[in-house]
Amino acid sequence: MAFLSVLLASFSSYAVTSLVLLHYPQLLHKPKTSRKIKHISHRGGAGENYENTLTAFAHAVKLGTDMLELDCHITKDKQVVVAHDPSLLRIAGIDALIKDLNYHQLPLIKTSLNIDFEPGKYFTGEEDETHRKIPLLKHVFESFPDVVVNIDVKQGGDELIEEIEKLITAHNREKSTIWGSFKEESSLKCYYQNPEVGRYFSLTGVLKLYLYFFTGLLPFISLKETHLEIPLYTSKETSHLSRRQQLILRLAKFLIIRPALFRHLNKRGIPTYAWVLNTESEFQLALDAGVNGIMTDYPSKLRNFFLNQCG
Template structure:
């Protein structure tokens, strides 16, 4: 009986301490110093309003007041860091070739019409179809935070991006990373002054710690959590073509990840929470109601209008 009482009292003490620290993490952790704080994030510059990852898209997003540009980087054969989502250019240019196999001067142009990946049966048209260099973005927007997705596990690419960030003195305006733990580890090793996102492995760890009550006790080096809203997958697929188990997995993942208590705890620790890629007002509202710090969208004008009426 005494052993059972000991176990129960220990468990109760643990649960109580965890609950208190989950609500008040500053009791254990000093909040991270936020070098910038973003609510409005333009995914690929705003892929629903201008051709993705083009200078026109970036200029438009900054003009309407976006807080951050999200973009993707690859390395050409002559080691130029370019802004493009895909390594293979078939989807975006119609030419079935990899960026790494071409010099920058040899890169084909984007197609004049591209599908919007996260908006079903929508496409975007534009005349600016040149693949830009990352340094062009840095030069054009010296005061705008940039979120860089390192698309491939390439040490030279990581080094070149780091050198550009340092050259333009943008450590305080840049966040980088990838879903791969190995890529993020290389980023940290190359330049620890640039804040990183949680990779997929660390996101799974984070969720596990949250549901076991251990999260409030664990320190994190990452400063940004970028996660999808799983429920948006349902609008991108044909519902009648999905199995019941597929729908269940999506709904279960959504219930696990979209937790206000989790978002509030991370925010209190100075870790910004970005939800992607949301393109409808009800999605924006749900994310912000749950406590997300920011939202990534393909439609920066639509998000800007929404935020005009949503309390800060």
């Protein structure tokens, strides 16, 4: 009986301390510093221009986007290019891998390109080749020196990470670049390559984060990551699924959308960004959940949404 009383007292003390630190994390952790980011253009705005191109990035920057999200691969001649897929089949109609070609051999993007987060929709723009060229990361850094760039490190391993880091330091972008990978191993390699560059949570990192949160351990844990980027699912995206699948996703939505977690992280200087949202109802869902920034394929639509919010 005495043991049970001690156990209950210990648990109560732990729970109270955890709750206090959840609301006041600055008592234990020095807040990280990061820019205020609300408007994020996914692949530069894949619904309004050819994805991951200088034209798309320029359009988004003109609209006032706070961050350009993009993806990187490395070519045979060690050039870091901005492209989502390792293969050129989807974006260029060529059955070849980026890593097997030199940069000057890369083809132009197809005139009609599917939008990943808008099933059945395509972007079709001008045939002018200047709008369909796969760019180098250094061209992005040079063209938009004052805009935060969020890099998803794709296939390429150590070599790709090393080359990206060289470009970041050469352009003095340690404080205006976020990078990482959904793969834990690659994510950690990014950190050890240059811990001064902001890094988002890997998939494993996200799972650990939520485990810490639900068990009350999070307030006691030191976090090396600087940004949380999470998917938000809506009924529009799941309406075609079976009841069982919808139930699983509703459960996932319940577990993922935790405003208390987002508030805690925000107080620790770790912002939360939701992806990839393309409708006003999705934008509103994200804001109601308390995220800091929204990632979209339609930068014009998101800008107008924020303008209406201010109005």
